[in-house]
Amino acid sequence: MALPDPEPLWRHLLGDQLRGIRQDRGQTLTETAKRAGVSPQYLSEMERGLKEPSSEMIAAVAGALDTSLVELTLGVSERLRELAPAQPAQAAVRATLALAA
């Protein structure tokens, strides 16, 4: 019986994307949060995949980072493809993700 593959969760992948883009842009968490109109503590939680942000929140933070939902979702799908090259490597992939978080 095949188990469902343990794909990473949306909120983790999204958070990774957001943090990655923010760092690429050289923005601090505090200034991005301010630009997005959210609290710094909340943005911190979003980036760490601790919260399920609403669609409007995602859009606001994307706007603050001068990016868009299309780039975020594309980034997530690309990341997922990198993470899932073959079935037997799943356990190693999981460990790598845990280290990145």
Next chain:
Amino acid sequence: MALPDPEPLWRHLLGDQLRGIRQDRGQTLTETAKRAGVSPQYLSEMERGLKEPSSEMIAAVAGALDTSLVELTLGVSERLRELAPAQPAQAAVRATLALAA
């Protein structure tokens, strides 16, 4: 002064993807909901973008549809690209999306 582009929201795009895939698979809303372990009324709301599903819910419904988060996010990003060919067409694009919903 450039306004932020009125990109569709994540929950709407996700819901459209889920309904599209479900219909492609020839599954009823009721059986997909059962397979995913969610209520039919909730799946209906998800598909119509009325609710912000948790990451686990997204994963559960994806599993029930024999799809994955990578396919969903890729589908969303592709849809966004279709929807945003050029800046002046944004208002027409918005109207088209409203009709689809």
Next chain:
DNA sequence: CGGTCGCGTCTGCTGTGAGCGGACGCGGGC
């Protein structure tokens, strides 16, 4: 025709978690 069934959606509800204020640890500058 009336009754039954399954589909998808509406309505109202409760417990949980989204989002945030205040506090904290840390490093850097003066």
Next chain:
DNA sequence: GCCCGCGTCCGCTCACAGCAGACGCGACCG
């Protein structure tokens, strides 16, 4: 030493995630 800004921790409130029961509708059957 004090101050500042960074990012995160902790605790809180209220909006909403998720669902039970009800409903409208079309299809089917006797």
